[in-house]
Ligand SMILES: Nc1nc2c(c(=O)[nH]1)N[C@H]1C(S)=C(S)[C@@H](COP(=O)(O)O)O[C@H]1N2
């Protein structure tokens with residue numbers, strides 16, 4: 001609980017919102033809390049500031065570096081990188097995971113967007129690339145990057161998440177892995193391109209068309225069937241990612257963006273859309289990416305990425321530097337729409353406080369949540385739980401396992417046969433300050 005002596009700059013008492021030190025999110029609305037005074041000894045801003053003039057570092061005494069044509073992060077940020085499933089570049093399906101624990105806000109920088117490429121990253125000459133829309137259309141059309149760019153463009157922020165994201169949590173024991181290893185197959189960007197409905201207006205749609213088959217130009221020619229309803233709703237042929245051309249690993253020069261739908265359906269290096277009556281039952285929709293149920297049955301299709309959240313700060317592998325005020329912060333999203341609320345617990349789910357959501361809260365996009373917390377130095381179990389605007393709620397782990405099962409024995413992070421895991425993640429904080437992945 002917040003102690004009565006803890007006050008924000010307006011002199012208001014930091015109001016307890018739930019057990020084990022959670023503070024009301026309204027404390028974040030003020031002009032800031034008095035952190036230096038509220039921190040434990042030896043951490044936080046120095047109380048002696050202002051007494052002596054600042055000393056000059058060597059960087060203050062010489063002319064700095066020349067300006068590069070394309071800038072990259074500071075060399076001091078070298079640890080902020082993706083992790084690779086095949087670090088030695090073995091020729092097979094390759095995953096790279098977003099380091100959520102090093103990032104803030106809601107936009108994933110392009111260099112850190114996760115990627116999954118089943119046949120490597122093709123080097124596509126944008127001038128030679130073509131997109132064809134055919135099948136059950138009135139008039140088949142072929143587009144170059146140039147002709148596509150003449151259509152009205154729109155931008156939208158959307159997350160992309162692999163159906164296999166968070167699958168390590170199917171393990172019967174909590175895997176001692178970072179938020180990057182557990183949840184790094186989800187990222188969020190602003191995508192700009194042409195709405196698919198605009199192009200389908202021009203080709204015309206035969207009323208018999210119920211699906212379209214999207215195909216990529218990479219060597220596996222990855223293809224997925226997409227319901228026409230989604231194609232005519234918010235599907236986009238994306239050409240830009242956070243303002244610049246789509247990264248090679250994310251589908252250069254164009255990809256299908258299906259906001260809120262399973263990552264695999266967002267076909268990259270997009271070269272063909274064929275309108276058909278029946279789904280194609282391609283490799284990735286017939287064999288992979290369908291959740292397996294405890295009964296042994298599998299879903300035929302499972303397109304939606306359901307409501308999920310996880311705390312990124314603090315999270316597994318970090319160490320709190322001492323009791324006192326800390327901010328709990330994380331990411332929430334739902335393939336159905338906007339995030340309605342996120343609740344946070346510091347006592348393993350016994351009591352909950354509502355987190356502040358950073359505006360703007362966008363549909364099918366990452367939403368950052370925050371809550372102040374006074375850690376008393378004792379054990380704590382941190383959890384977050386999200387609700388979306390349609391009333392869908394993130395399941396507890398017990399609820400999820402009851403419905404969807406778990407593995408009998410541990411498996412390596414990469415070898416998870418099941419998909420679409422979205423239950424609550426728990427981080428255990430020990431008295432030493434060490435943070436570990438736990439099940440609660
Ligand atoms: N052509 C093609 N499209 C593809 C893939 C691929 O290997 N080839 N991988 C799919 C998978 S499994 C996922 S999860 C998403 C990942 O999108 P990203 O790499 O932009 O994050 O792309 C999908 N689209």
Ligand SMILES: [Mo]
Nearest residue numbers: 162163263264
């Ligand atoms: Mo995926």
